[in-house]
Structure formats: structure tokens, C-alpha cells
Amino acid sequence: MADTASGAAYDAIIVGAGFSGLYMLHRLRAQGLTARIYEAASGVGGTWYWNRYPGARVDIESLEYSYSFSPELDAEWKWSERYATQPELMAYLNHVADRFDLRRDIQLDTRVTSARFDERSNRWTVATDRGEAVTARYCIMATGCLSVANEVAFPGADRFQGETYRTSRWPHEGVDFTGKRVAVIGTGSSAIQSIPLIAEQAAQVTVFQRTPNFSVPAHNGPIPEAVLEDWKRNRAKYRQEARDAGFAIRMVDGQETLAFDATAEQRQAEYERRWGIGGFALMGAYGDLIVDRAANETASEFVREKIRSIVKDPATAEKLSPRSFPMGTKRLCIDTGYYATFNRDNVSLVDLRAEPLEAIEPTGVRTADHLYEADAIVYAIGFDAMTGALGRIDIRGRGGVTLKDAWAEGPRTYLGLMIAGFPNLFIVTGPGSPSVLCNMAVAIEQHVDFISDCIAWMGERQAGTIEATPAAQDAWVAHVNEVADTTLYPQANSWYMGANVPGKPRVFMPYIGGFPAYRDRCAEVAANGYEGCEIRSAASVS
Ligand code: FAD
Ligand code: N01
Numbered sequence: 001m002a003d004t005a006s007g008a009a010y011d012a013i014i015v016g017a018g019f020s021g022l023y024m025l026h027r028l029r030a031q032g033l034t035a036r037i038y039e040a041a042s043g044v045g046g047t048w049y050w051n052r053y054p055g056a057r058v059d060i061e062s063l064e065y066s067y068s069f070s071p072e073l074d075a076e077w078k079w080s081e082r083y084a085t086q087p088e089l090m091a092y093l094n095h096v097a098d099r100f101d102l103r104r105d106i107q108l109d110t111r112v113t114s115a116r117f118d119e120r121s122n123r124w125t126v127a128t129d130r131g132e133a134v135t136a137r138y139c140i141m142a143t144g145c146l147s148v149a150n151e152v153a154f155p156g157a158d159r160f161q162g163e164t165y166r167t168s169r170w171p172h173e174g175v176d177f178t179g180k181r182v183a184v185i186g187t188g189s190s191a192i193q194s195i196p197l198i199a200e201q202a203a204q205v206t207v208f209q210r211t212p213n214f215s216v217p218a219h220n221g222p223i224p225e226a227v228l229e230d231w232k233r234n235r236a237k238y239r240q241e242a243r244d245a246g247f248a249i250r251m252v253d254g255q256e257t258l259a260f261d262a263t264a265e266q267r268q269a270e271y272e273r274r275w276g277i278g279g280f281a282l283m284g285a286y287g288d289l290i291v292d293r294a295a296n297e298t299a300s301e302f303v304r305e306k307i308r309s310i311v312k313d314p315a316t317a318e319k320l321s322p323r324s325f326p327m328g329t330k331r332l333c334i335d336t337g338y339y340a341t342f343n344r345d346n347v348s349l350v351d352l353r354a355e356p357l358e359a360i361e362p363t364g365v366r367t368a369d370h371l372y373e374a375d376a377i378v379y380a381i382g383f384d385a386m387t388g389a390l391g392r393i394d395i396r397g398r399g400g401v402t403l404k405d406a407w408a409e410g411p412r413t414y415l416g417l418m419i420a421g422f423p424n425l426f427i428v429t430g431p432g433s434p435s436v437l438c439n440m441a442v443a444i445e446q447h448v449d450f451i452s453d454c455i456a457w458m459g460e461r462q463a464g465t466i467e468a469t470p471a472a473q474d475a476w477v478a479h480v481n482e483v484a485d486t487t488l489y490p491q492a493n494s495w496y497m498g499a500n501v502p503g504k505p506r507v508f509m510p511y512i513g514g515f516p517a518y519r520d521r522c523a524e525v526a527a528n529g530y531e532g533c534e535i536r537s538a539a540s541v542s
Pocket of ligand 2: 057058059060146167185186187188189190191193209210211331333334352357380381382383436495500
């Protein structure tokens with residue numbers, strides 16, 4: 001790991017050593033630039049460093065959720081399962097750090113606290129919680145869309161006498177729940193992945209559900225050799241097919257046919273076929289599932305019927321059946337045995353809509369109706385998504401304007417990559433880009449490539465600063481909203497909307513125009529000399 005470097009000057013500072021930061025560092029170094037990563041964690045890996053709860057694994061098949069920039073890396077890495085586990089992802093990302101000799105420019109255990117743009121030198125000063133301050137021409141925020149856990153704000157939580165865990169800050173040594181009564185709060189992807197495994201170990205599991213989620217089986221297992229061989233032979237083609245797919249996931253196999261162009265029997269057969277494939281394939285069945293409520297309802301009801309067929313107790317099945325939002329407008333959960341877990345004698349479900357959670361008591365969780373005693377509480381309550389990490393850094397652009405003020409009514413970016421008034425600052429998978437609606441591995445690579453190419457372009461012209469114009473940013477924000485409003489997404493109280501954090505502005509944050517259209521727009525912007533950006537000369541650069 002790199003030593004501290006207070007006072008040093010770099011071409012670029014990168015904040016975060018997850019999927020984004022690692023590739024960003026690799027690209028910039030290959031361009032001959034000096035760059036340094038600051039990472040708050042004690043290791044690389046980002047999401048996969050922090051989220052170590054039982055059952056943590058990808059929801060996109062690993063052959064697709066991996067870097068594609070290096071055919072050699074692809075050829076030498078062999079995924080063991082369709083959906084890799086967190087330990088395997090950590091092994092992969094550590095391998096990437098070693099293989100590309102990245103560690104010497106990564107400083108771990110260091111949180112960036114502020115980033116301020118100095119208009120005289122046209123440089124960013126980046127300060128850390130270790131008291132260092134360094135400067136850089138470019139500041140790149142690879143801070144992650146889902147890296148800041150939501151606060152545990154339940155009254156009495158600090159008085160609980162048992163053990164307390166967060167899925168997103170799970171102890172590295174693991175947890176043994178044998179013989180324990182465990183309360184799990186939340187039923188998002190993290191809970192849905194972990195509950196079946198916690199239930200296998202614990203004496204009793206009580207799941208506290210505020211909103212039921214749609215979950216589809218992963219049908220996980222080893223990747224057959226024939227599939228690996230086929231992938232090897234067709235790797236470049238398949239990677240391109242993923243980049244050309246709406247959600248940048250090849251295996252979704254998205255169709256343009258509309259749901260009501262098929263008969264009820266045909267739809268049922270198609271949904272069954274896709275349920276059999278598992279994962280996000282179900283969302284690709286018809287082209288209008290995310291834009292037409294009635295079409296969506298046919299798929300939603302298909303999943304509810306599956307829940308009824310799996311869960312033996314009809315009352316529990318009904319509680320588990322989502323009805324308050326269209327399927328897919330919150331990220332679909334991909335599970336292994338989630339619904340069947342509710343057939344176990346040691347698992348019960350509490351519907352917090354019927355009996356709201358009032359407080360955490362020293363001995364358990366109290367709802368309006370009951371005190372549920374517990375030896376351990378697992379909080380699986382999600383993230384301050386997309387803006388949380390950026391909002392916790394004191395970022396100041398031209399005129400000392402803070403990002404907090406610039407984003408007071410919700411995030412505003414140009415292409416999810418740049419912010420007007422914040423020169424030479426880039427965000428990897430920022431709000432306003434497809435990011436979390438996609439295969440993030442593909443979205444990240446596209447952003448890193450865009451940023452690296454932009455920096456190279458600036459270098460060739462010896463230009464000083466680049467920043468989005470307010471007009472281009474306004475137009476992009478309007479476009480992001482316009483496209484979102486043609487879909488069902490804004491109908492859900494999702495973290496995409498900021499709805500899961502009290503007081504957060506309600507804005508649909510990712511771009512839902514599809515990955516290929518977005519990528520093409522970025523390419524067009526670059527080809528037109530970074531259209532929509534103001535480029536100033538290097539005259540004043542020190
Ligand atoms: P992250 O991996 O979040 O890394 C950001 C890093 O920045 C973190 O390590 C954080 O500590 C660091 N950081 C933040 N702020 C600071 C600061 N101020 N100073 C220093 N360091 C800082 N996406 C998919 O496409 N498919 C999946 O299957 C999938 N599974 C997921 C499973 C879980 C449990 C979660 C939470 C997310 C999942 N995602 C998935 C989304 C996932 O976040 C991305 O795929 C990807 O890992 C993001 O990489 P990143 O480098 O951009 O961000
Ligand atoms: O978080 P979430 P997550 N009282 O926000 C509940 C990715 N990911 O960590 O729906 C009671 O989805 C909340 O209830 P409600 C993926 O992108 C992927 O599970 O707001 N309950 C919800 O049930 C995912 O979307 C994988 O009503 C409260 C839950 O907590 C994203 O990360 C695995 C509450 C939070 O669910 C986030 O997933 C894990 C309160 N006060 C994560 N506050 C894969 O499968 C919140 N909740 C690859």
C-alpha cells in the first residue's frame with residue numbers, strides 16, 4: 001500500500017478503490033499520468049469489501065459482471081459459479097490490483113473529507129481524515145452508488161443488549177447465529193440473499209418487512225465447462241452483445257414484442273421459460289414491461305402466483321406478495337430459496353404495514369402489537385444511494401460553491417459524469433447515468449474510458465479545465481426526467497428516487513434511456529470536441 005503523501009501534486013486523485021477506482025487508476029497510469037487512490041476501507045474491492053453478509057453474491061452472471069478491458073485477464077480468470085460469491089469477487093478484485101500492480105498508488109484506511117477547486121492554480125486540493133492535503137489537476141469520484149449505509153434511526157436501537165449487525169458492514173470473521181433468535185429488518189436484496197442462510201443456522205428468525213419485494217430465483221450453480229468454453233471462444237462477441245443490450249446484460253435477452261401482442265397462454269409460457277433461466281431474464285420477456293402498467297401487471301401477477309405456489313401458508317404468501325409498485329421499478333431481487341425459507345418452522349414474517357415498528361427494546365423489536373425478543377438484530381435497511389458518498393465530502397467548485405448547495409434540490413449533472421461549476425471533476429456512474437439500472441461492470445468501464453479519453457484529449461491540447469455548461473446540464477437533467485416519466489419507475493418509493501432516506505429530494509436519479517443510447521450520446525459528445533462543455537486554456541495552470 002502507498003505511504004501517505006501530504007503536499008504532493010498529482011495529475012489525478014481518485015476517491016475509492018472499488019471496481020471503478022481500480023480500473024480508473026489502471027487507465028490513467030497507462031496514459032503516463034500520476035494518480036493516487038484514497039480509499040476509506042482497509043482493502044480494495046469497494047462494495048465487495050464491505051458487503052460480507054451470508055449469501056452475498058452478484059445478481060448478474062459473473063461472466064458478464066467482470067471487467068472486459070483485458071482479454072488476458074478474462075482468459076486467465078475462471079469463475080466457479082454462475083453468480084459469484086462475495087469472497088470470489090474479493091479474490092478477483094485483489095487479483096486485478098496485483099496483476100496490474102495497482103497497490104503502490106492506493107492509500108487505504110484514508111477517507112477523503114474535502115475537495116476544493118482553486119481557481120488561481122486550476123487545481124483541486126484534496127484533504128483526508130489523516131490530516132493530509134494533496135493537489136491534483138483532476139479529481140475523480142469513484143465513491144460508489146451504494147457505499148453509504150443508511151443510518152439506524154430506530155428509537156432505542158443503542159439500548160439493545162444483544163448483538164447488532166449491518167449487512168453492509170458485516171464482521172470479517174463472520175457471525176455464528178447457532179442457537180440464537182435473530183431479527184432481520186428489511187426485505188431488499190441484501191436481506192433476501194442472507195435470510196435463507198441465517199435461517200439454516202439460527203434457532204429462530206423473525207423477518208420485519210415494510211414492503212414486500214419481487215424476487216426471482218438465480219438457479220445458481222457451477223458454470224458448466226461447455227458454457228465456459230463457448231464464452232472463451234465468443235468472448236469478444238458476447239461482451240459486445242452486453243454493451244448493446246438495454247440494461248447492458250446480455251442474458252436478459254430483451255424482446256421488443258409487447259405483452260398484449262401475445263396471448264395469455266403465450267405470456268405464461270414465456271414467463272415460465274424465463275423464470276426457469278433465472279435472474280433478470282424475466283424482465284426481458286416483453287418490451288413494454290417497464291412502461292405499461294397493465295403489461296407489467298401480467299408479469300407481476302406471474303411472480304405473485306409463484307409465491308403462492310412456493311409458500312405453504314396462504315396468509316404469509318399474501319404478505320410476501322408485492323402490490324404497491326410495478327415489478328422491476330425497484331431493482332429485482334435474485335434469490336436462492338428465499339420464498340421457501342418461509343416454510344421453515346423457525347422463520348416468521350412480521351408485516352410492518354399492519355403493525356408498525358415502534359422501537360428497539362433492550363430485549364428485542366417492538367411493534368405496535370408485540371415485543372419480538374431477539375438475541376441479535378440484522379439491519380438490512382439499504383443505502384443513501386447515488387449521492388450519499390458525494391454528499392459526505394465537502395466538495396467546492398468555482399466561487400467556493402458547495403456541491404451540497406448545487407444539489408440541494410436533487411443531483412444535477414451532465415451525462416452523470418460532470419457538474420457545471422466543478423471543473424475537472426468527474427464522477428464514475430454518477431446520478432444521471434444508467435449506472436445502477438445496468439450491469440455496473442459495463443457502465444463503469446464505459447465511464448472510465450470516457451474520463452480517460454477526455455483527460456488525454458485535454459492533454460493533447462494542453463487545455464486547462466473542462467466543465468459542463470449550465471445549459472448542457474439543464475438539458476441533460478430535463479432529458480433524464482423526461483425519459484423517466486415515460487416509464488413506470490417513478491411510481492415506486494425506491495432508492496432510485498431517494499425515497500428511502502427521510503428528507504432526501506425525490507428525483508429519479510439514474511438514466512433509463514438504455515445503455516446503448518447513452519453510450520452513443522457520450523461518444524457523440526466526445527467526437528464533437530466535448531460538446532456541452534466549456535474548455536478553458538491552460539494559461540493560468542501552475
Ligand atoms: P464501490 O464498490 O461502492 O466502491 C466505492 C469505494 O469508495 C468504497 O470502497 C468506499 O469505501 C470508497 N469511498 C467512498 N467515499 C469515500 C471517501 N470519502 N474517501 C475514501 N473512500 C471513499 N451491481 C451490479 O451490476 N451487479 C451486481 O450483482 C451487484 N451486486 C451488488 C451487491 C451489493 C451487496 C451491493 C451493495 C451492490 C451491488 N451492485 C451490483 C452495485 C455495486 O455497487 C457495483 O456493481 C460496483 O461494485 C460499484 O463499484 P464502484 O467502484 O463504483 O463503487
Ligand atoms: O437495500 P434496499 P439492500 N423500517 O434499499 C427496509 C444492491 N444489492 O441493501 O422497501 C423498516 O433494497 C426497506 O423497506 P422499504 C441492489 O442494487 C444487490 O437490500 O423501503 N424497514 C427495504 O425492505 C439493491 O437494490 C444485491 O419499505 C426499513 C430494506 O430495508 C441495493 O444494493 C444484494 C426501514 C432495504 O432494502 C440495495 O439493497 C444486495 C425502516 N425504517 C444489494 N428502512 C444482489 O443481489 C429501510 N427499510 C447482487
